[in-house]
Amino acid sequence: MQNNLLSGLKEHENKLLTIWSQILQETGGGDGAMEEEESKEFASLFTSALAKSDVSYENSEEFEKVEDLIVGIASSRGKRGFSPRENAQYLISFKQAASQILSEIIKNPSEFYDASLKLNEILDNMTIMTFEAYMKGREDIISRQVDEISEISTPVITVWDGIVALPIIGTLDSSRTQIVMENLLQQIVDTGSSIAILDISGVPAVDSLVAQHLIKTVSATRLMGAECIISGIRPEIAQTVVHLGIDLTGILTKASLASALRTAFDMLQLQVVKRKVIG
């Protein structure tokens, strides 16, 4: 019976759309043609679903379509850069428009009350869904960025024939160390390098876990037959490591990348000589 009341909305679809887009414009939530299209599709599908469906809304097939549509719209709006407020406003203003029309077509107060209650229930539920979809859209962006960051954050550079360097920036946690180690070892194989330089200038703090990861990386590199030099040890890091009691004596360490490179050249019996200017 309640749905019969709501089914009247179908006849006033165009008016509903006009009022809705008006409210949307007043609240500043509109973004032109794309939204108009979406709104039209939603209003049409929603009112038809109301007209067709039986009393129980949750199980209706029509409403499933409406829900799919609104979830799609919400996640697309999230990606287009709408704020959470604007996204929530979208369906709330639809509710306002629909309530306004209901008040015009249903004259009996008790019937109007029932109809509004039902309408509220349906649309509130959908508002929650749009919010979830919006959040998911945003989370997708974040997880993509996380992937990108972890990919660009571990570059292995061939600095010389037989010498690879890996600058580490940021915190070394377990998963990061795994990527660093894999990249480094693979690069040693690919380039046939015999010396790897691990530069930790960009690591803010070396605690026992980071040190343990470094020691493991060095051991793995040695197993591959290459020597590993850790460079970029700042004075405060050196003192902290000593106080912590971490034993790095078995590892070749240097203060700067330049001195690590010099050591690497020595090991490869290379010499950098200034060219003599003739004449």
Added chain:
Amino acid sequence: MTTITNNREEALIIKEQDVVPLRNRVKEYGVKIGMSILNQTKLITATSELVRNLLKYGGGGKVIIESVSNGRDNGVRVTFIDNGPGIADITLAMKDGYSTGKSLGLGLPGTKRLVNEFDIKSELGNGTTVTITKWKNG
């Protein structure tokens, strides 16, 4: 010696991703009172050790950061509270090279060497609370 708390905030630590923001907050407290780079590094390294313990053994918990003053010097106090299984033998846990996990076993004793004041309370089944204080000129 009485200490006065000037500024205080709490942080909830439940996953590994919470470690870096917490460390940055602690560093900001150090910078605010004009702590030297060396002491800042010691403080954030100590924080890093303890917060990893909090996650690994305590299953997460609460961290309180305070800016404190004892009249002569300013400092940063950090308290780590977890509701984990607790430490069975604190004397043993404070020994270099002892670890129930597969780590270097330097976390607790190393941290104690990095800070000026170190206090640990633990009760089996009731969790562990570690409080560290690093003074600006300590």
